[in-house]
Amino acid sequence: MMRAYLDHNATTPLRPEAREAMIGSMSLIGNPSSVHSEGRAAKSALEKARQTVASAFGADGAEVVFTSSATEAASLALQGRDILGCDVEHDAVRAWVADVHSHAVDSTGAVTVIDPRSSTLQLANSETGVIQSLPQGLSVTDATQAFGKLPVAFNWLGADMAIVSAHKLGGPKGIGALVMKRGIDLEARLKGGGQEMGRRAGTENIIGAVGFAAAAEAAQRDIERGIWSDIEKLRDLLEETIESAANETIFVGKGANRLPNTSCFAVPGWKGETQVMQMDLAGYAISAGSACSSGKVKASAVLQAMGYDATTASSAIRVSLGPQTTEQEVMGFAKAWLAQWQKFRARAA
The missing domain is CATH 3.90.1150.10 (Aspartate Aminotransferase, domain 1)
Structure with missing residues (x-):
C-alpha cells in the first residue's frame, strides 16, 4: 500500500541537501574545542553552520546557541523567570509559564499580550497554524513552526529571543537553537564546559549543526521560489x-x-x-x-x-x-x- x-x-522528511552535508561532515574527526588543525577544522564547520542558520533566519548580528532541540532552547530561554503566557503555547514553553491565563485568546486563536517584556508568544501554532502578530519588545517567541515556512527575519520580529528547530524544516532531529539579541545574560542549564559562548556545556553536535544549516538554506530557497x-x-x-x-x-x-x-x-x-x-x-x-x-x-x-x-x-x-x-x-x-x-x-x- x-x-x-x-x-x-x-517532523519533516530529511532534505537531500541536509543529508549530503551531514555525510560530508562525518570526516571531521576533531573536537571543536581542540586547538590543533583537526580541532580548528571542526570549529570552522561549526561556526559556518551557525552563521548560515543565522542568515537564513534573518538574525545577522544576533547570537545563535545550538541546543539538542527546541524544547531545550525553550528551557534555556525561560528557566528561572516569572514569564507570562497562555494555553495556545507548545507544552515545551507552557511548562515554564507562571500563569497560562495571563494572555487573552479569542475564537480565532489571536492572543493579546499586555506586558511583552515579561511574556512569551509563539509566532505560529503547531496545531491550528494560526499566526500571531508579535508585539514589539517581546521577551521570547517560539518560531519553531514558522521558520522555514514563512518569510521570517529575527531582526524585525521585535523579540529578544527566538526558539527554532532543525527537524521542522527538513533538517535532522536532535538539534535546535536559541537565537537571541547580543548582550542577553542567560544561565547555562548544562554546565561543565564553556561551549556555546558559555550558554551550553558539552561537545557540540557538528553533524547536526551542518545538517541544520543546509536545511535552513534549502528552506529559504523554497520560500523565495x-x-x-x-x-x-x-x-x-x-x-x-x-x-x-x-x-x-x-x-x-x-x-x-x-x-x-x-x-x-x-x-x-x-x-x-x-x-x-x-x-x-x-x-x-x-x-x-x-x-x-x-x-x-x-x-x-x-x-x-x-x-x-x-x-x-x-x-x-x-x-x-x-x-x-x-x-x-x-x-x-x-x-x-x-x-x-x-x-x-x-x-x-
Whole structure:
C-alpha cells in the first residue's frame, strides 16, 4: 500500500541537501574545542553552520546557541523567570509559564499580550497554524513552526529571543537553537564546559549543526521560489473538498492568518485519535495535535483556549502538508476521510 505523509508539523522528511552535508561532515574527526588543525577544522564547520542558520533566519548580528532541540532552547530561554503566557503555547514553553491565563485568546486563536517584556508568544501554532502578530519588545517567541515556512527575519520580529528547530524544516532531529539579541545574560542549564559562548556545556553536535544549516538554506530557497503558495492551494483544496461533502465540519482558524500548510478540523463526537488510526490504516499519516502530546487521550488545550468545548477539542485532527505533498495525495486523503466520516454518521444516526 502506498503511503502519504501528511504530518509535516510533527517532523519533516530529511532534505537531500541536509543529508549530503551531514555525510560530508562525518570526516571531521576533531573536537571543536581542540586547538590543533583537526580541532580548528571542526570549529570552522561549526561556526559556518551557525552563521548560515543565522542568515537564513534573518538574525545577522544576533547570537545563535545550538541546543539538542527546541524544547531545550525553550528551557534555556525561560528557566528561572516569572514569564507570562497562555494555553495556545507548545507544552515545551507552557511548562515554564507562571500563569497560562495571563494572555487573552479569542475564537480565532489571536492572543493579546499586555506586558511583552515579561511574556512569551509563539509566532505560529503547531496545531491550528494560526499566526500571531508579535508585539514589539517581546521577551521570547517560539518560531519553531514558522521558520522555514514563512518569510521570517529575527531582526524585525521585535523579540529578544527566538526558539527554532532543525527537524521542522527538513533538517535532522536532535538539534535546535536559541537565537537571541547580543548582550542577553542567560544561565547555562548544562554546565561543565564553556561551549556555546558559555550558554551550553558539552561537545557540540557538528553533524547536526551542518545538517541544520543546509536545511535552513534549502528552506529559504523554497520560500523565495513561492513553493508555499502552491502548498496553500493544496490545503485550501482539501478543506473545500471536505466542507462540500461534510458541511458540519469545523475548520479551526479558518479565515485567520494561518501557516500555508496547516489544516485543523473537527467533527464533534468523532474522536481525533480514532480518526488518526483510521487514516493510518488507509495509508495516511496525520495527527491529533502536537506530536509531543500524541498518545495522550485528552482534549486539545489550544482549542479549549479558543473557546471550543471539550467534545470538539477532543475531536480535532491536524493535516500538515510539505513541499513533497501532491494533489493526488491530498485528494486521496479527502476521499479516505470522507469514507470514514460516512461510516461515523451512519453509526451516530
